[in-house]
Amino acid sequence: MQPIKIYNGPHGQGPNPWKPIILLEELGLPYEIVWIPYAEIKSEPYTSLNPNGRLPAMIDPNRNVTLFESGAIINYIIDTYDKKLKLTYGDDRFEEKWLLQSWLMFQMSAQGPMFGQKTWFTHIHIEQNLQTAIDRYGNEAKRIISVVDSSLRKQRQKLGLAADEPVWLVGDKCTYADLAFVSWNTFLGTMFPSGGLDLEKEFPEYYRWFMNTANRPATKKVLEFREECIRTMKDTAMQVVERQADAHKLPVYEKTLGSSDS
Numbered sequence: 001m002q003p004i005k006i007y008n009g010p011h012g013q014g015p016n017p018w019k020p021i022i023l024l025e026e027l028g029l030p031y032e033i034v035w036i037p038y039a040e041i042k043s044e045p046y047t048s049l050n051p052n053g054r055l056p057a058m059i060d061p062n063r064n065v066t067l068f069e070s071g072a073i074i075n076y077i078i079d080t081y082d083k084k085l086k087l088t089y090g091d092d093r094f095e096e097k098w099l100l101q102s103w104l105m106f107q108m109s110a111q112g113p114m115f116g117q118k119t120w121f122t123h124i125h126i127e128q129n130l131q132t133a134i135d136r137y138g139n140e141a142k143r144i145i146s147v148v149d150s151s152l153r154k155q156r157q158k159l160g161l162a163a164d165e166p167v168w169l170v171g172d173k174c175t176y177a178d179l180a181f182v183s184w185n186t187f188l189g190t191m192f193p194s195g196g197l198d199l200e201k202e203f204p205e206y207y208r209w210f211m212n213t214a215n216r217p218a219t220k221k222v223l224e225f226r227e228e229c230i231r232t233m234k235d236t237a238m239q240v241v242e243r244q245a246d247a248h249k250l251p252v253y254e255k256t257l258g259s260s261d262s
């Protein structure tokens, strides 16, 4: 099998490309990260891969398939390559199979966008301390966390799991739906600086779930590689700044993520 190509932007701080990368690593499939500077994603040839000019895009040379939107790429990888149902359910667990889609759509439409806006207004927006926007997206992020937290609690009760046993969004195993949340969850510390959120205390099920996903060996390997990319790769944040007048605080923010190059 030829490696599946996932397009990512140096130095890898954006969470969305890591979602399919985590999945590929978890499934043990060959893949290749294609690094494309942020300056090049809004124009051809990249917009032929992703008309939205954002990351990721995927090319699967084995099946001649090119896709954009991380959720669609996740669905494609699962449907095409997870024949042993390692991270999904089959028709014998019909409702659970479809519930996974509900959670994936929730990740795509709620967690990703709201966590993203909270990060933007906290760290990057040109107008500093725009408190109404920071509060709006902070409250939404916490509400989304509480939706997951209480669902996990209900699952724990339903399945009769002890407090130290892992609980997952759907059924009795970790699936692609759980893993889709991980790369945004790693942003929580930076999203809520200076004590704005005590995840472990306020949302204990969410906290344990996040730890249980992030500590899986394959996922951990990808997250550690991402940290290394942020630390060592040449940063292209300035290219976004040149394009977006309201992104002038981006290099300062990137420094807080551990980049030595901003």
Ligand SMILES: N[C@@H](CCC(=O)N[C@@H](CS)C(=O)NCC(=O)O)C(=O)O
Binding pocket: 013, 014, 015, 016, 017, 053, 054, 055, 056, 068, 069, 070, 071, 112
């Ligand atoms: N819904 C899209 C969101 C893609 C997205 O916003 N990607 C970010 C990186 S994580 C990006 O390309 N940002 C650069 C930009 O907005 O120009 C997906 O999940 O694929």
